[in-house]
Amino acid sequence: MRFKTITAFSASLLMMASCGASHKATVANDAFAVYDSFNTVFLDSAKYIYKNTTKDEAAVDRWNGAAAIWCQPMYADMAMNAMLLARKNGDKENEAKYRDLSNKIIDGNIAHYLNFDFDNNDTNKGWFIYDDIQWWTITMARAAQVLGREDCRELAEKSFARVWYGSPRVGDTGSYADPAKGLGGGMFWQWQPLEKPNANAADHGKMSCINFPTVVAAMLLYDVAPENRAADPNPEKWTNNYGDFVRPHYETKGRYLEMAKEIYDWASENLGDMQTGMISDSSHGGHRGGHPLIYNQGTFIGAGALLYLATGDKRYLDNAKAGADYSINVMSAENGVLPWARNHKNPYDQGSLEQGVYPAIWAQYMDILINDCGQDQYREFIADNVRQGVSNRNGAGICDGEMDKKTPDDVLVGSYAASSLPSLMLLFPEYNKEEKK
Template sequence: MKKTYMLLLTGFLIAAASCSKGNEGVKTETTKPGNSTTTDSPTFTTTDATTAYTAFNRYYYNPTKKLYYANTLQTNLGAIWTQAIYWDMAMNVYERTKDQSQMAMVNDMYQGGFNEYDGYNWGNTTTWFIYDDMMWWVMALARANQLTGNATYLQKAIAGFDRVWNGSYDPVDGGMFWDFKHSGKNACINFPTVIAAMRLYKITGNKTYYDKALSVYQWAKTNLVNSDGRVADHKIGNNAPGYEDYTYNQGTAIGAAIALYNETKNSAYLNDAKLIADYTKNKMCTNNILPAEGDFNEQGVLKAIFAQYIMQLIKDAGQTQYLSWIRQNVDAGWNNRDKQRDLCWRNYALPAPTGVMQSYESSSIVTFMQLCPPE
């Protein structure tokens, strides 16, 4: 999951690991995408949402492992942290359809993670080697408890949160370190920590979770969010923030702000979320279409995370001014799918390849379709 970035500071070259997710495996040749579809393509429907999810499972889900493959070759499972994102997708489908067979899928994926990742043993530093990998699962476990009422899911979420907090939080300067070596404080651990803490606060009523969420949010807003709503990827020591425009950082920052807004109704948090959404729409998009992240690497899943939280801004906070923009993206991505397999791609503006594809790059449109109401 690591990508290396270089910083030239006071004459020394410093290498550090970024939370932006890196390459996995060898890229396999695919057919080259052609020209984009026309703007008068049909709009997606709820039937399409089901079709997209069915196809995603057909080509990527391993029913024995109860987790997802990395790509259509079906040889290796996807990266550990992305499975938590796919679990969120499964929960989205259940919330949309209320289909009890989908509830079984939600529970199956918990068992798949349990079997594959040492029973969610957070002390296993071989299975879990980065704090943010744990926190994606903690968020999903807490949400699964909210959805199912299963107390075991909550116990695992609390234990995971405590493990990350005790190892990652900086009690002196504030904020969360993303790795065990404390090489930097990244958006991919700080904003998810706020979201996880607020979910645990809602479930348990334990105010220490709220206090932790507020502390981390204040640090992250001060150190990782620019005045125009641009979210930095990382901050190392006293150096300036490292800005790399990633949709998942924009998304989790929105999600953290909305979690606090929902609890407090303080309009300052809502304004933060809208500022971050506006930057994403106005500065990161081309013709309103979100960037094509993930050239055959885990970054393909980033927009699936963004989908989760921009839709919270729209639905939970009533900010429907963003809905037509999101629908435009969903329509573009769905109409440009590989129509033989109904698999979507990371680049919504171009037709999807017809060869080997990754679950990462196929996931975001499917996620959007479960969350975004059709016209």
């Protein structure tokens, strides 16, 4: 009798495990289906970079159908997230499929953007603003982690150094606002003019979109840097009208952590309100300004979460949670869904279209806060966004960025806003209340 009871109990456990595995496969397949629809519509499979909108037949270049250089890395992240979701569920077929896609997207972007020569400031296929480069630093560091690509780690370290220290070829003075040089701390957003830049000055713009991504980039490089690496013995050196410059090819592991902490502390004080969790868009001459944007909330959340995981300092986690709370309780309060900051007076302006990628960036860093830092209280908000987005797709399986509204079949949709739903689903595939029970 005891044997029969144990056997029956074991069979029950097996059935429960089987149901759990079946459920995981179902919700993952939902996510893959939405993601595959996104790729069918927007991926230029001849080049493996993404198109700008549904009206574009090919991603030729910046001026002809290609999505913005700074948004392409978000799409590479999506492919890696699909691979990781398949791996988590033991789905070897889809893991191989999305690994291959991840590599093709990364290689396609490297080929298109001048072999990632970060000192080439060509405004069509090159690099002309600091945060564009730093977004790619983050994704290349992730590719080193997720895909094991050593070439991507080397590219990430090159791009980080180019942002921080400047370029001998371009002649800019670098994004880092060195306090020792009277520049006040933090990271500058741009160099101007693009061809023959002036030196940055303390009152120039220091945006959230370069400061918090710099923290994230430094933390990811801290993770992938060799443990016992010594400082670069042969850094690049040059002299121009603004002084003498030194640019290491890479930093030590400890130095990346120091850089992350320094920029985080400056940016939190000068761009953020740690009581409310609100992140301002920019600081000019010590005066913060600009309304909060969901992608800046996201990178602030990610910066704090990564520093917490590395140091155990609860201050970073508390700040990250405050940023998430503000994102949801204040910024998303009107309609209960993540806000797309488009200009409704001119929704098809390129700058307005690109803002559609903001929720995908936020999702990337909420993944760290929820799944790595154990903050499950935010899952239901995301699940509700996904449920609305899934029900409001058009005939091509695409949902525009406003997930509480039906996407018509005949409206122009940017790849940016359309990335919101698949990005959320690949990171948080559990969204159906009935199935979860």
